[in-house]
Amino acid sequence: MAKLYYKFGAMGSSKTASALMCRFNYIQKGINVLLLKSKLDTRSKENEVESRIGLTAPCISFAENESITELYEKANEEEKIKVVIVDECQFCTKKQIEQLREIAEEIPVLCYGLKTNFKGELFEGSKRLLEIADSIQEIKSVCECGKKAIMNGRFVKGLLVTDGNELEIGGDEKYRSLCWSCYKKEQNKAIVYEKILKYLKIFDNMDNAGEWSGDTAIDNIIIHTPHVIYDEEVNNFINDFKSFQTKSPQKVLLIDDNIATLRKISMKDKDFDYMMNLISFTLKLEKSKPGLLKTLIEEGTITKWLKQIKKCVN
Ligand SMILES: [Zn+2]
Structure with a gap:
């Protein structure tokens, strides 16, 4: 029939x-x-x-x-x-x-x-x-993670695009079939990228990322608890990064938390996810190693990392 x-x-x-x-x-x-x-x-x-x-x-x-x-x-x-x-x-x-x-x-x-x-x-x-x-x-087809693919993600320069014409064929876009969770992950990555890119310029000219503080007086006794009161832009950066930390599963970085080790990390072959996780990891370390971010910003290490993130996308 x-x-x-x-x-x-x-x-x-x-x-x-x-x-x-x-x-x-x-x-x-x-x-x-x-x-x-x-x-x-x-x-x-x-x-x-x-x-x-x-x-x-x-x-x-x-x-x-x-x-x-x-x-x-x-x-x-x-x-x-x-x-x-x-x-x-x-x-x-x-x-x-x-x-x-x-x-x-x-x-x-x-x-x-x-x-x-x-x-x-x-x-x-x-x-x-x-x-x-x-x-x-x-x-049926499978996502890169092995789950069933349901979304057709459009990527331009490695980032998921969710705006534009249905038929816009620019030549440099690629499509990947993804499951819902991988699609959301890619969407989050694109959003965070847009947010953090502006800090490249801001940190590049930053000589002082924050002021050391920590001497608190209680009943005339000085208690020494050093920490850095960060510049507003640095606090914005930390907040913008939080959305990446909370929504994306973290890769375990096999590096120790020593500042010298962080500085020495070679940018060669480091991909977007690695770099994003590296910054996430560093921001978490600030709690146990106050001033770490201040040093890394002022000496240009964070700028170097952001440049690598930009390079991964372009
Ligand atoms: Zn998937």
Whole structure:
């Protein structure tokens, strides 16, 4: 029985490869397949569907304002079409999905594509398919951590982007399929990065990060408890970093807490997460080693670390 099928998955779930294998199976049995894809998909050539693993097949590309019904009827005149397969079906308009719905009254229509965009919101085509498809099937894929991937994260220069156009293809963006917790982690990383970058300039010109204090008089007896009353900007820095400390799982840094060891850490091959954790670790140490941050800021070590963080992103 003819049905409208929607097979969705996150990026890298081999949807296109599945679509092409499905086409191949029909063709092997002598069944004519009409393979379609949206012109909005510019990853491969216009009249070709190409999967990441290298499979390719000729197809007909359609624009947003084109009628799929007309394309189908025209193809049907040339040879009797028995199955329609659509790749990247999320790019179809609501109207085009409804046209596919009508075609599915006669022959099977299989739609392969994403469910949600990089913001985690439904595409127009995906929404209509979820509403009116006869069969909805998920093609599962895994996140880098091993959990099921549900989000399609868009990354520019290594940082997650949550704003912008659905279709903006600038060339330097990359997509990674992630589980919810890894997506949140990446989101937090991008937020903290934006916040802390300004301190590069501030700390670069800071000769005095704070004043030593500690002599408290109780009943005329002087109690010596040294600590540093930090400059307002330093306190802001500590606070901005707290959001990273609380929301992100910490990697264990295998370094001792000696200031000389901290100074000597080579910046070579240190990645974003390492650097962020290093600063977190240092801020925690300030409690048991008062003045540590003052020294590291004034001598330029913190600036060096922030520069490395910037380098990791750019
Ligand atoms: Zn994950």
